[in-house]
Amino acid sequence: MIFRSILFAVVALLLYAAYVAYGNSSPKAQHTWQENIIRTQEYIYSDSLLKCDVVLGTSLTDKVNKDSLPKGVYMLTYPGFSVWDGLEVVKKAHGKPKYLFIEQNAILKPASPNFEDYIFNELNYYSKKHIPILQDAYQPVGQIADWVDWHSQPRVRFFSNYIFNPVLRVFQGDTIKTIDASEHYEQMRKLRNAVDTAIVRETFTRLKKEVDALQSKGTIVYFFGTPVHKEVYFNDQSKAIRAAFKQYMPAGQYHYLPDVNIAEYVTIRDQIHLNSESAKDYTRVLARQIAEARQNKY
Template sequence: MIKRSVLFAIALLLLYAAYVSYGNAVPVSQHQWQDNTIRTQNYSYTDSLHKKDVIIGTSLTAMMEPNTLPGDVYMLVYPGMSVVNGIITLKENNIAPKYIFIEENAVLKPVNTDFNDYIFGDIHFYSKKYFPFLRDCYQPVGQAAGFVERHSAARVQFFSDWIFNPVLRVFQSNPKATIDKEAHYRELKRRRNMVDTAALISSFTQLKNELKWLEDRGTRIYFYATPTHPDVFKCKQSKAVMDAFKKYFPPGKYNYFEIPDVSQYTQLHDQLHLDKPSAIRYARVFSKELNSARGH
């Protein structure tokens, strides 16, 4: 019985491996952590990407579509995480790009050590390197969900438009707003005018230590800031971060892109992330700066 079960499991694995390799398997991400994992695995396991220059950012940079940027640059972005996670990815792969471009805005976000431990643990890393069907983008649950979504999108939309939503509206009279927008912005402003000096020192010390590995290997480092709402740009926390960059990474020794004119762009409700039209406009400006920095 046990032998049959083992043989059956092996047969299933072989069939699934064949489906991923020769079938219509499409990489699928179901949540932010998995999206970051897939992006990192894609970079780690694709030799051709190692020749590209690298952008390291967070969700603010991720608002720009990769196809709007130069094709010889890879976006190693980590929404919800720290830019240091991206630098650790380069170190773990022993890759020192000719140029890297690092987002300044969310530099105070703490490093997620669990993420890199998961990606680069020996068993995880090498099993997924040599057996692609084990990679996170091909998890069976995600593949099944993606298959259903691709093949029943029209039916699901019809059900939502003509059955589910009309019934829901019958039972919803005039629902009260759950969030007071003005109170929300006041709280954001309060937090952004708080400066945790200890956290600031810790973040910049760690960033400098991690970047030394790249500097020692000849990588040219550029820092850039994405456009944010004027209230965010002028807050005490942003000023403290900009001052810290000048202290730990003095201009002249390190390279900086020109700070964008924040009045030219529109942010979403959080006053940080660009809306789609603004992200497209900023990507055009950013692309020119990328090419200029690299002498293209």
């Protein structure tokens, strides 16, 4: 039974590999975390992408339209993760970007636990490098999800509209109770306002060391800030971050893309992510600044 099970699994893997190679499969991310993984695997397993200039950022920069950036620029921007995750990827993958653009806003956010290990532990790294169907982009569930979704939607819609929701409405009563999310946003505001000087010191000492090491190998590092709501831009944490950049990596010795006018941009309710219109505007600005930085204008 054991031998036959293993044999069956091997045959299934070979058949699936043939489907991925010759069928109509395409890379597919099932959720945000996996999107980050796929983006990283695409980068570390491609000799040509390893030579690209790289933008490191969080979900703030991820709002930028990747296709509108100049050619030869690859974005390691991770929603939910940190700039430090991207930095580790560039280092461990032996990436050779001539220009590296690092988002400043959320620099205090630490690297995500387990992310680096998942990408670079020997078993995962080499198996996924040499057997591409093992990469997260080709997981079978991701491949069939759209098809299942498309075919099940009418049934789900019918169930929801004609059975589930009418039953629930019986319990709703006259006044609909609502959730007060203001407390959550207040907590977020407090969190973003908090400044731990020890963490700031530790983070920037490490950042300076990492940047110096990269620059000594020929990479030119630029810092940039994405526009946020003025309340966030002027809170204690943001001010402390900007001050620390000035103190540890002064403008004369390190490179910065020009600041943007935050008043020209609109964020969504969380005050840190740009809305779709502003994201388009910022994409144009960032693309121009990157192009100019590559011509050493800054």
